[in-house]
Amino acid sequence: MVEPGGGISDIDRQAFATATGVLAAVYIALLMGLDEPYWAALSVMIIANVDRDALFTKGVLRVLGTFIGVIGGYYIGQWAEGYNLMQLALVTIAAAVGTYGRQRSAYGYAWFYGGLTFALVMLYTMTQPAQLYGFAHYRCFEIVIGVVCGTLSSWALGPRAGELHARLKAQAAATTALNAERQSLIAGLGAFTIIIVWSLFDLPQLPQVLISSLIVVDSDPLATRHRGFQRILGCMLGGTAALLVILIDAADPWWWASMLFLGVFSFARIHLGKSTQAYIGTQSAIAYLVTLVSASPPDSLAPPVDRLVGIVIGVSLMTVLVWALNPPAKAGSSAETPTDTPAKKPA
Numbered sequence: 001m002v003e004p005g006g007g008i009s010d011i012d013r014q015a016f017a018t019a020t021g022v023l024a025a026v027y028i029a030l031l032m033g034l035d036e037p038y039w040a041a042l043s044v045m046i047i048a049n050v051d052r053d054a055l056f057t058k059g060v061l062r063v064l065g066t067f068i069g070v071i072g073g074y075y076i077g078q079w080a081e082g083y084n085l086m087q088l089a090l091v092t093i094a095a096a097v098g099t100y101g102r103q104r105s106a107y108g109y110a111w112f113y114g115g116l117t118f119a120l121v122m123l124y125t126m127t128q129p130a131q132l133y134g135f136a137h138y139r140c141f142e143i144v145i146g147v148v149c150g151t152l153s154s155w156a157l158g159p160r161a162g163e164l165h166a167r168l169k170a171q172a173a174a175t176t177a178l179n180a181e182r183q184s185l186i187a188g189l190g191a192f193t194i195i196i197v198w199s200l201f202d203l204p205q206l207p208q209v210l211i212s213s214l215i216v217v218d219s220d221p222l223a224t225r226h227r228g229f230q231r232i233l234g235c236m237l238g239g240t241a242a243l244l245v246i247l248i249d250a251a252d253p254w255w256w257a258s259m260l261f262l263g264v265f266s267f268a269r270i271h272l273g274k275s276t277q278a279y280i281g282t283q284s285a286i287a288y289l290v291t292l293v294s295a296s297p298p299d300s301l302a303p304p305v306d307r308l309v310g311i312v313i314g315v316s317l318m319t320v321l322v323w324a325l326n327p328p329a330k331a332g333s334s335a336e337t338p339t340d341t342p343a344k345k346p347a
Helices: 010-031 038-047 052-080 084-104 108-127 129-157 177-201 206-215 221-249 253-272 278-292 302-325
Strands: none
Touching: 010 038, 010 129, 010 253, 038 052, 038 129, 038 253, 038 278, 052 084, 052 108, 052 129, 084 108, 084 177, 084 206, 108 129, 108 206, 177 206, 177 302, 206 221, 206 302, 221 253, 221 278, 221 302, 253 278, 278 302
16 A cells, blocks of 8 residues: 555555564564464554554553463462362453453553453463463563564554654543443353353363453444454454465465465554454454464364354354343444444454
């Protein structure tokens, strides 16, 4: 995309910077021998923004929320290990508090990822307690690597390249306190329901189910529906593209690296756009990265299939709860407040 004056657009610059940052983060994570290098790649993608201050703010708050969630979850998780009802209650509370803080705090991104990370660590105490330390330890490294690579690549290659200054950017509350309380209760109930359903039916990818469900909860119930549909569609598009790369020759490092760069660049351009369909690009990139990036060349279709199943289950359960527990929208209005619309991309 070329601007009227003949230069490269900010969106293209940031998409190029994002793809470069993803490659750098992945190779650093692989060289360090981290268990899940795709978390580093995801951090680059998720904080990507043409607004330098917004990108810097999301990076700082993502690291802060992750560390708080990991440290709190690790120590409280050890104390609660073996007490299933207590673990269930803690995950429920974390989901509710993170959702409320996300919608009411000036730095809601830290609240949300703090609550989400705490819940994920707690899930490890329930399902894989022997791997709790490894998950908590490596998750911090993976997130920091991704945020640093994403920030530096944007400063070097993105809009306003060469300017190294940035500032934290506070945001106004997304909705009223009453509506935030309602959505937080729905998020907590959704987390509770998901764990119960998982324990009864042995569903796949419990962490992915929980992540998918909480991310789509919006202060506007209609936006939750919109976001859930886009999340499923984006997962299918990104997962299909990644599977094609794998089927052609995922073992060739040059092919893998070039397709990783090209795929992230293409999806990032959609993600960074201002259209109502931008979140399809976000989720496509996430699915693409989770499918392609692992500690070794991908050789199985099971991970993307399990991820898709997890996303569909999580989004479906939470969407049903949002529809059932929110009051009908007033005529001529899609939300209680005009500050959070379906076009708003989630953090």
